[in-house]
Amino acid sequence: MIEKARVLDKDTLNRSILRIAHEILEKNKGTKDLCLIGIRKRGAYLAKRLGDNIEKIENEKVPVGILDITLYRDDLTLIAAQPVVHKTEIGFDITDKNIVLVDDVLFSGRTVRAALDALIDLGRPKSIQLAVLVDRGHRELPIRADFVGKNIPTSKNETVEARLEEVDGVDEVVIVAKN
Amino acid sequence: METIWTRKDLLGLEDLTKEEIELILSTADSFKEVSTREIKKVPALRGKTVVNLFYEPSTRTRVSFEIAAKRLSADVINIATETSSVKKGETLIDTGKNIEALKVDIIVVRHNYSGAAIMLARHLSASVVNAGDGWHEHPTQALLDIFTLKEKLGKIEGLNVSIVGDIAHSRVARSNIWGLTKLGAKVTVCAPKMLIPAGIEQMGVKVTSEIDEAIRNADAVNVLRMQFERDEENAFPKQLEYFKNFGITKERLEKAKKNIIVMHPGPINRGIEISSEVADGENSVILEQVTNGIAVRMAALFLVAQANDPAPLI
Numbered sequence: 001m002i003e004k005a006r007v008l009d010k011d012t013l014n015r016s017i018l019r020i021a022h023e024i025l026e027k028n029k030g031t032k033d034l035c036l037i038g039i040r041k042r043g044a045y046l047a048k049r050l051g052d053n054i055e056k057i058e059n060e061k062v063p064v065g066i067l068d069i070t071l072y073r074d075d076l077t078l079i080a081a082q083p084v085v086h087k088t089e090i091g092f093d094i095t096d097k098n099i100v101l102v103d104d105v106l107f108s109g110r111t112v113r114a115a116l117d118a119l120i121d122l123g124r125p126k127s128i129q130l131a132v133l134v135d136r137g138h139r140e141l142p143i144r145a146d147f148v149g150k151n152i153p154t155s156k157n158e159t160v161e162a163r164l165e166e167v168d169g170v171d172e173v174v175i176v177a178k179n
Numbered sequence: 180m181e182t183i184w185t186r187k188d189l190l191g192l193e194d195l196t197k198e199e200i201e202l203i204l205s206t207a208d209s210f211k212e213v214s215t216r217e218i219k220k221v222p223a224l225r226g227k228t229v230v231n232l233f234y235e236p237s238t239r240t241r242v243s244f245e246i247a248a249k250r251l252s253a254d255v256i257n258i259a260t261e262t263s264s265v266k267k268g269e270t271l272i273d274t275g276k277n278i279e280a281l282k283v284d285i286i287v288v289r290h291n292y293s294g295a296a297i298m299l300a301r302h303l304s305a306s307v308v309n310a311g312d313g314w315h316e317h318p319t320q321a322l323l324d325i326f327t328l329k330e331k332l333g334k335i336e337g338l339n340v341s342i343v344g345d346i347a348h349s350r351v352a353r354s355n356i357w358g359l360t361k362l363g364a365k366v367t368v369c370a371p372k373m374l375i376p377a378g379i380e381q382m383g384v385k386v387t388s389e390i391d392e393a394i395r396n397a398d399a400v401n402v403l404r405m406q407f408e409r410d411e412e413n414a415f416p417k418q419l420e421y422f423k424n425f426g427i428t429k430e431r432l433e434k435a436k437k438n439i440i441v442m443h444p445g446p447i448n449r450g451i452e453i454s455s456e457v458a459d460g461e462n463s464v465i466l467e468q469v470t471n472g473i474a475v476r477m478a479a480l481f482l483v484a485q486a487n488d489p490a491p492l493i
Contacts, residue, residue, distance in 0.1 A: 068209065071223035084181055084202075085209040085481065121218045
């Protein structure tokens with residue numbers, strides 16, 4: 001694994017999050033019925049940060065939840081490392097809410113597909129939008145993001161790693177070449 | 180470093196490491212929320228088939244496994260041996276191999292012989308989950324007891340846990356002792372002398388036949404059912420005598436810690452090992468144990484199914 005390029009650093013990453021917060025408010029015309037749900041693991045921290053930003057901008061708290069999609073994956077038997085099941089923590093009713101689903105990197109779209117299934121088992125939201133820090137292309141399903149921090153064209157031989165202070169001790173997005 | 184579950188079977192707690200036990204408990208904790216949803220189902224075991232193969236009567240455990248499997252979207256078949264070919268003389272292994280030939284993924288087995296689940300697991304490539312084998316082990320019951328304790332008290336390490344009742348014939352006691360001592364609890368067993376197996380001290384437990392001593396410093400007491408059906412030699416104390424000397428009553432609990440947790444694996448015999456007042460009282464977590472049993476069994480089924488999947492393709 002060789003790091004090829006750093007595409008976002010602490011400042012640019014946080015500016016992207018702030019911009020997405022503004023875009024979410026613009027598109028949803030404020031915070032009414034709005035809630036954020038982050039996909040474990042890093043999407044959960046991004047959702048929390050988006051929530052904090054929205055609160056600063058609008059002086060209104062929006063509900064923030066965490067979704068674990070391990071049980072909804074279609075590739076459970078395909079991934080080498082065994083996934084560990086964590087908790088879904090959504091302490092509010094999602095029915096008739098406008099939900100912004102948050103994840104770090106959008107790639108094949110399969111994680112988002114699983115998250116949509118998981119969400120719909122929990123209730124019937126009015127709408128679901130998707131916010132991602134990075135869109136790296138290579139979709140395998142008809143899924144697109146409504147809010148994107150940065151579009152990063154990549155080759156399939158590369159991976160994109162979003163690192164967040166809460167988990168990784170640093171805020172950055174890097175492109176890594178697979179051996 | 181996160182623990183990885185690699186066993187195709189769950190046969191007992193004796194073989195498990197502390198980390199493996201903790202992994203089951205934390206997985207169960209994640210699954211508990213599923214049963215509180217309006218749609219109590221996740222697709223994790225979709226397309227898998229689970230057979231409950233029960234050679235002994237059971238309602239609680241079988242229904243709990245069935246619900247757990249269904250909440251994971253598996254298909255479930257129940258086989259009660261009274262109405263099966265076992266009556267025609269088929270051996271356990273033959274029955275197992277026939278079930279496996281039906282392309283079943285997980286067999287949950289309860290059997291009156293100790294070691295039955297282990298033997299079945301050795302002969303099959305399907306996953307085997309032990310739902311109680313003779314006097315040997317009942318791992319999911321112990322796991323749900325420990326899960327409930329941990330939920331109530333926040334930890335297991337350092338707790339004083341007393342197990343009261345028919346220790347000699349109890350697979351629940353044995354599995355609890357293995358699990359609790361591995362997680363650092365101090366375990367006391369309490370029973371009439373004839374119901375304490377020789378050499379049980381070697382499992383790292385304190386032994387007493389004084390009920391007041393057993394509950395005095397206990398954070399929790401696990402009350403076992405008196406299994407009078409196993410009293411083939413007619414040597415057990417009589418029911419009233421047992422209640423008088425070992426029954427968990429309100430009066431006895433007054434000498435214990437105020438918040439002592441009272442557990443019982445069920446079915447309870449009111450007025451024999453526990454009084455109604457205590458069974459229905461504020462210290463009792465008996466029904467919470469039943470609820471937690473589903474989450475624990477979901478975790479067990481999920482983990483063994485995942486470990487038994489074919490090798491990763493990439």
